[in-house]
Every structure is written in C-alpha cells, then in structure tokens.
Amino acid sequence: MKINEGFELRKVCDDYVIVAYGRKNIDFSKVISLNESAAFMWNAVVGKEFTCQELADLLCKEYDVDAQTALQDVNQIVASWKELGLVSD
C-alpha cells in the first residue's frame, strides 16, 4: 500500500498535523493530528510502497516495543489511515 498523493505532514510546535494540500479548500477545523510515533511511521514510508509488517519492523527498531504489539498498533493505525482516505492499497 501507499500514502495517497496530496497529503503532507507538518509540524506545528509539538504537534504533527496532516494537511490535504491536494484540495483547493483546506479545512483546518477537521485537521488530522498524529502523535510522535505515528509521525515517525508516516515519514518513514511517505512516497513509497509499504506493508504493515515493514512498518512494525521500523517501529521495533526505533522504539522499545515487542513485535506483536508493534504489528497490532500498526494494523490499527493503517486501518484508520485507510478509513480517512490517507492510504490506499
């Protein structure tokens, strides 16, 4: 799967937000914010093909987390990204 074009991750002070630059009107009242680890995953795979397993491996390398928990978290976040239209297969 891949992150859809037109989305950009921006850092606003300590927060990470996804801005839909692909659209004419940008609705900041419904902005999607990411925590630090989600932003790390986003940056790691932006612009390239990836699988949930690859993301989980990256997460294990960067953070002190076991493989199973990492995969569970990745599945969850990728599902929500798909639901929001940020990622497609």
Added chain:
Amino acid sequence: MNVLKSFLRFLLKLLLTPFRYLNKRRNGVPPSEVRHELPNDAFLGLVSETLAEGHTTIIWVKGYSMRPFIEFGRDKVKLALAASYQVGDAVLAEIAKGHYVLHRIIKKDGDMLTLQGDGNVRGVEHCTMADIRGVVTEYIRPNRTLSADDPCLKRKIRIWRALRPIRRVLLFIYKALI
C-alpha cells in the same frame, strides 16, 4: 457595582429568554466534541502559508473580540487571499512577527490600515496591506453559513460600526442573548 451588573445581566437574561431560544435555533449550538487546540501563532502561520499558496482555508476562531458576528466556540470562518482589502472586511493580519489577529478593517489610508475587533470597545491595531494574510469570505455557524458578500450581513456590520459609541451597552445585551 459588580453586584448591580450581575443582577442586571440576570434580569436581561430572563427577559431575553425567548430571543435566546430563537438565536440558538437560528444559528445553532456549539458542537460538543472534544477539540484539540494547536498553539495559535504557529498554527496561524501554517494557515497563512496555505493561503499564500492559493488555497482557501476553514478555521475555528479563538476569542471573543469579533462578537457579535463571530462567536467563539460556535463559529468557523472561511478565509481566502484577495487582490485588495476594503473597509468593512474581516481580515487575518500578522500585526507583529508571528502575532496574528482576525479583526475588521475600520480605516484605510493608502497602504496603512486600522483594524478593530467588532467586540472591542477601545483597542485598535495598525498594519499595512502587506501584513494581511487573508480575508473572511464565509461565516460558518452550526446551522447556517453566511457569505461575507451577503447584503443583509454587510448592512448589519455597517450599523454595528455606526453604533460604536454605545458598543459597550450593546455587548452587554448581546452577552445576555448567548
């Protein structure tokens, strides 16, 4: 004095109950979802950048300085970049480096602009055309959206500005309506 003020407000609230109900029905009530707030200046910097790139943006407005036309917590505004800005326009301006206000232009003298919040009794801000980052094109309330070009709204804004000498009293009454 404060006791008297509170009593007067209570009395007004009681008297204006039907109007308060009508106001809520017309404009809607604030959404109840939990809101995550970003630091104002950094966030409005991002908004300014996207406006400069030619996008339009929708943002929640913070603060009470644009009462009664923009109500904090209830209203959003749509912003866009414009070729020129006129007296009466509500604009997002960077009045000092990294410091933004969303207020209305009350005076234009060549390139120099004077801004004031609709809900401010005294304070004004000064800036130039180059400090303007965008103009309000829509006032978005939970139950309806008003275009900034709406003649009825424009008339109301003109009347509100003309009544500036008694703004304090009008705001006192308005607060009882909210």
